[in-house]
Amino acid sequence: MSSKRFLTGITTSGTPHLGNYVGSIRPSVRASLRPDVESFYFLADYHALIKIDEPDRIQRSTLEIAASWLAAGLDPARVVFYRQSDVPEIPELTWFLTCVTGKGILNRAHAYKAAVDKNTSTGEDPDSDVSAGLFMYPVLMGADILMFNAHKVPVGRDQIQHIEMAHDMAHSFNYRYGEHFVPPEAEIEESVATLPGLDGRKMSKSYDNTIPLFATRAELKKLINSIVTDSRAPGEAKSTEGSALFQIFQAFASAEETAALSQAYQDGIAWGDAKQVVFERIDREIAPMRDAYLALMADPAKIEAILLAGAIKARQIATPFMSRLRHAVGLRDLRAQAQTQKVKAAKVAKPAFKQYREKDGKFYFKLVDAEGKLLLQSLAFDSPKEAGQTIGLLQTQGAAALPALANQLVTVSALEADTISAALTLMAEPD
Ligand code: TRP
Numbered sequence: 221m222s223s224k225r226f227l228t229g230i231t232t233s234g235t236p237h238l239g240n241y242v243g244s245i246r247p248s249v250r251a252s253l254r255p256d257v258e259s260f261y262f263l264a265d266y267h268a269l270i271k272i273d274e275p276d277r278i279q280r281s282t283l284e285i286a287a288s289w290l291a292a293g294l295d296p297a298r299v300v301f302y303r304q305s306d307v308p309e310i311p312e313l314t315w316f317l318t319c320v321t322g323k324g325i326l327n328r329a330h331a332y333k334a335a336v337d338k339n340t341s342t343g344e345d346p347d348s349d350v351s352a353g354l355f356m357y358p359v360l361m362g363a364d365i366l367m368f369n370a371h372k373v374p375v376g377r378d379q380i381q382h383i384e385m386a387h388d389m390a391h392s393f394n395y396r397y398g399e400h401f402v403p404p405e406a407e408i409e410e411s412v413a414t415l416p417g418l419d420g421r422k423m424s425k426s427y428d429n430t431i432p433l434f435a436t437r438a439e440l441k442k443l444i445n446s447i448v449t450d451s452r453a454p455g456e457a458k459s460t461e462g463s464a465l466f467q468i469f470q471a472f473a474s475a476e477e478t479a480a481l482s483q484a485y486q487d488g489i490a491w492g493d494a495k496q497v498v499f500e501r502i503d504r505e506i507a508p509m510r511d512a513y514l515a516l517m518a519d520p521a522k523i524e525a526i527l528l529a530g531a532i533k534a535r536q537i538a539t540p541f542m543s544r545l546r547h548a549v550g551l552r553d554l555r556a557q558a559q560t561q562k563v564k565a566a567k568v569a570k571p572a573f574k575q576y577r578e579k580d581g582k583f584y585f586k587l588v589d590a591e592g593k594l595l596l597q598s599l600a601f602d603s604p605k606e607a608g609q610t611i612g613l614l615q616t617q618g619a620a621a622l623p624a625l626a627n628q629l630v631t632v633s634a635l636e637a638d639t640i641s642a643a644l645t646l647m648a649e650p651d
Contacts, residue, residue, distance in 0.1 A: 227370035229264035237430035239423030291513035306531035454490035571643035
């Protein structure tokens, strides 16, 4: 099939806010309307367990996010719309990916690193209050994506690293067990990098600075009035740069509307008036969905039925795929004894560096894969020590060392860089 698969999830840890709408709900609904796109959208309730230990809140949030997506125009007949925890193949795949993911990679995940840095700065044990769930977050997310072989994952900028990790997991698994996974790419809506919240920082539940997507008209007005501004008086020219109010407006407005507000800023519009303009513009987009949302919220049985039907569709893909993957890794019916010898041979062999001297008296190395295929070729070194140092860099830094070593290596294409990266990762792991 030539169509692209889009997939995205929202963690069911709170009430959806304008940031979720602009960054995830709205772009995913738009993508789902494209004829060439097959989409998978889900409620990431396993992810919610990492942060939330209030069962009622998780249930409530699942209902609210599902209702928001539907109210925003998601058509469950056109897409696969499901709840993560209704697809038990996902946690099973998580384990498979756990076993091909370097612990060192997870150490570098932003959310985990931020928790460790915070602990270190306050003199706590580095892993204090860090659950293994938080550490494993990227692997569960990798399983979400790879389960359906999504090509594109529309996410906010803060999630790019997770998609890169899923990409690496796909390569690592494929490298060992054959081509099963499509390495995914992040799809960022450039215009809405991240939406600022009431205090100007990224709009996020964790900062308590959000505007609920389906606040009533009166609440919406009140919240927009509380967005931080500077103290410039009416008549004084205002700067659009760094203005949270302006950025929020921009996420809803057309280019002409944005230009008009920018002009008004220059002309010294009073903050109160600017807020009124922003409020009316946002409400114009949200109001029609608000009624649909309230109706859905009043009918949880309908949403439950939609999600269960979605899970059946999702599992029509996940169940047979998972059984292929189980077979690929060796979790097999014992009566079928095929290929055992061949698989064994492939398992012991690993990629390797080979150092050698040429007739020109210079020293070289190459990196070959398990089957002896050339992955990387060095240029000449004057001494074996220099060649060894370069190998050392590749062993410790992996593919990250490649750009800096460009003048010592025969150029590699981007595609080879992926293969090399997977080979270096594999070599770094214990047998
Ligand atoms: N981590 C995402 C967030 O907090 C939610 C999520 C979970 C997700 N699994 C995903 C997003 C898979 C995209 C694809 O926003």
